[in-house]
Amino acid sequence: MGENKFPRGFLWGGATSSQQIEGATREDGRGKSIWDTFAAIEGNIEDGSTPEVACDHYHRWREDIDLMSGLNLGAYRFSIAWPRVLPNGSGQVNSTGLDFYDALVDKLLEAGIQPFPTLYHWDLPQSLQDQGGWASREIIARFVEYSQAVTRRLGDRVQNWVTHNEPWCIATLGHEEGCHAPGHKNPTESLAVAHHLLLSHGHAVQSIRQEVPGAQVGIVNIHCPAHPLTLSPDDLNAARWFDGFFNRWYLDPIFKGKYPEDVIEDRRAAGHLTSGELPFVKDGDMAIISTHLDFLGLNYYSRSVQQKGPDGNPLPHIPVPENELTDMGWEVFPEGLYDSLKRVHHDYNPPQIYIMENGAAYDDPISPDGSIKDDRRITYYQQHLLAAQRALLEGVPLKGYFAWSLLDNFEWGLGFAKKFGLFAMDKTTGNRIPKNSAYWYGNVAATNTVDAPHL
Numbered sequence: 001m002g003e004n005k006f007p008r009g010f011l012w013g014g015a016t017s018s019q020q021i022e023g024a025t026r027e028d029g030r031g032k033s034i035w036d037t038f039a040a041i042e043g044n045i046e047d048g049s050t051p052e053v054a055c056d057h058y059h060r061w062r063e064d065i066d067l068m069s070g071l072n073l074g075a076y077r078f079s080i081a082w083p084r085v086l087p088n089g090s091g092q093v094n095s096t097g098l099d100f101y102d103a104l105v106d107k108l109l110e111a112g113i114q115p116f117p118t119l120y121h122w123d124l125p126q127s128l129q130d131q132g133g134w135a136s137r138e139i140i141a142r143f144v145e146y147s148q149a150v151t152r153r154l155g156d157r158v159q160n161w162v163t164h165n166e167p168w169c170i171a172t173l174g175h176e177e178g179c180h181a182p183g184h185k186n187p188t189e190s191l192a193v194a195h196h197l198l199l200s201h202g203h204a205v206q207s208i209r210q211e212v213p214g215a216q217v218g219i220v221n222i223h224c225p226a227h228p229l230t231l232s233p234d235d236l237n238a239a240r241w242f243d244g245f246f247n248r249w250y251l252d253p254i255f256k257g258k259y260p261e262d263v264i265e266d267r268r269a270a271g272h273l274t275s276g277e278l279p280f281v282k283d284g285d286m287a288i289i290s291t292h293l294d295f296l297g298l299n300y301y302s303r304s305v306q307q308k309g310p311d312g313n314p315l316p317h318i319p320v321p322e323n324e325l326t327d328m329g330w331e332v333f334p335e336g337l338y339d340s341l342k343r344v345h346h347d348y349n350p351p352q353i354y355i356m357e358n359g360a361a362y363d364d365p366i367s368p369d370g371s372i373k374d375d376r377r378i379t380y381y382q383q384h385l386l387a388a389q390r391a392l393l394e395g396v397p398l399k400g401y402f403a404w405s406l407l408d409n410f411e412w413g414l415g416f417a418k419k420f421g422l423f424a425m426d427k428t429t430g431n432r433i434p435k436n437s438a439y440w441y442g443n444v445a446a447t448n449t450v451d452a453p454h455l
């Protein structure tokens with residue numbers, strides 16, 4: 001392996017999610033999702049946009065696959081919209097909804113692109129939310145029912161399966177901070193939500209394996225290393241707190257079958273639990289959650305620098321002024337990807353790891369010559385890929401990398417203002433416009449080599 005060369009067979013992919021790109025929210029029998037509801041409430045989406053049309057991928061998917069072929073990609077991570085498959089969340093399967101993914105998978109395979117579907121990337125059917133959503137234990141049976149409907153249709157062709165995308169975001173942003181659907185602000189509820197997500201994951205892994213012989217199954221977690229601002233005991237404790245709440249609360253149950261004691265104690269001290277017991281955990285749950293996985297999907301964007309705040313609680317995300325920030329306000333910190341990969345490998349030892357999201361939001365204009373010179377994105381990708389390669393050379397079983405994202409898309413509560421795409425989208429025509437990073441990434445995939453960007 002040359003200095004910047006990746007191993008033969010390393011997978012280069014692009015990533016998207018259904019609610020962020022598909023649009024067509026009322027077509028072909030699709031039911032309503034919690035994000036349709038959330039986005040329709042004034043003030044919830046920063047730029048006032050909705051996901052109703054998004055990137056119109058539901059109609060332009062053939063063209064989008066051609067874009068990926070043009071970049072020499074070997075894999076595509078997308079998600080399946082539960083409300084397209086089961087408009088009411090449960091019961092009657094909408095076969096027209098499944099036809100869409102069926103055709104998508106066929107064309108991907110024809111193009112030599114491996115499909116990596118995620119079953120749940122946040123678009124819960126609204127009717128299930130009306131019955132309690134992820135806070136209710138009933139949802140676990142519903143998720144398995146949904147995963148069966150999908151695997152029965154696609155399992156003859158799809159080998160790689162992801163259950164959930166980023167349970168931390170669903171539990172914390174959706175149920176504790178309230179900036180994501182369903183917009184709840186209830187820390188106690190968010191702990192139950194996290195547990196039901198993990199438990200539904202474990203059950204779904206077992207069900208996918210039953211339906212799809214030889215399936216490779218994993219989950220995707222967002223990983224964010226926590227660093228103390230100073231070495232004071234308070235800041236060190238703030239960093240421990242953040243790491244526990246963000247990373248270990250998910251990785252420990254999945255790989256070790258138990259929740260971290262120190263985080264239980266933090267939650268009790270904060271009044272989110274009445275005792276050191278977790279009331280939503282039933283006998284046998286932890287064994288199901290820790291069902292053996294074939295891979296871990298790791299998403300990485302930035303690190304978090306932690307400091308004890310004036311009220312005694314850690315302050316979220318202290319920006320470090322000397323480092324560059326992306327348009328999300330996230331510090332560019334490539335070493336954090338290296339550290340995350342090493343840490344996950346050392347502490348949890350998944351058999352295979354994929355980086356399933358990594359990328360940066362920058363808004364670059366279209367130049368008079370029609371090009372989009374997004375040099376900062378190229379540099380971001382290059383630095384992070386070199387960090388990933390270092391971890392690989394040191395024995396981390398990293399099998400592939402998925403750039404977030406193929407297209408500028410609906411960035412949840414921030415609407416269309418934050419642009420992560422390798423391709424921009426002309427708002428009026430919907431046409432896709434390659435950024436310079438697309439050409440650069442296409443070259444990486446073609447040569448299996450990360451070159452220095454030519455700026």
Ligand code: GCO
Pocket residue numbers: 017020165166169222299357404411412420
């Ligand atoms: C997430 C999601 C993506 C986001 C991306 C940029 O991590 O929040 O998986 O859907 O769009 O991460 O914020």
